[in-house]
Amino acid sequence: MPKVYKKIFKEEKIGNIETLLIGSAAGAISSTATFPLEVARKHMQVGAVSGRLIYKNVLHALASILEQEGIQGLYRGLGPSCVKLVPAAGISFMCYEACKRILVEKEEEE
Secondary structure (H helix, E strand, O other): OOHHHHHHHHHOOOOOHHHHHHHHHHHHHHHHHHHHHHHHHHHHHHHHHOOOOOOOOHHHHHHHHHHHHOHHHHOOOHHHHHHHHHHHHHHHHHHHHHHHHHHHHHHHHO
8 A cells, every 4th residue: 555545544544444344344245135125126117117017016026036036136236236335335434434533523622
């Protein structure tokens, strides 16, 4: 890691790698846990746009996808989704923690 980044992360207390990794892990876990609902929602949207209502509700969509495609069908597309979401979640969490730290330090000074 270049010296400039080390200075920003350690001396300036804007954030740190641990916070980034924790946020990224949280993003990966939450995305994996909720991804079947996203798949069901997308299947229902495609059916509605094409004018064919295939599924009665979310549970029916989940059961149908599981029956037709198996567990892999519920997680199809998780990889590309995580490529986008994991860094974004990590950066968002790191910025949140940095802003919180700045505000707490400001309150303590007053």
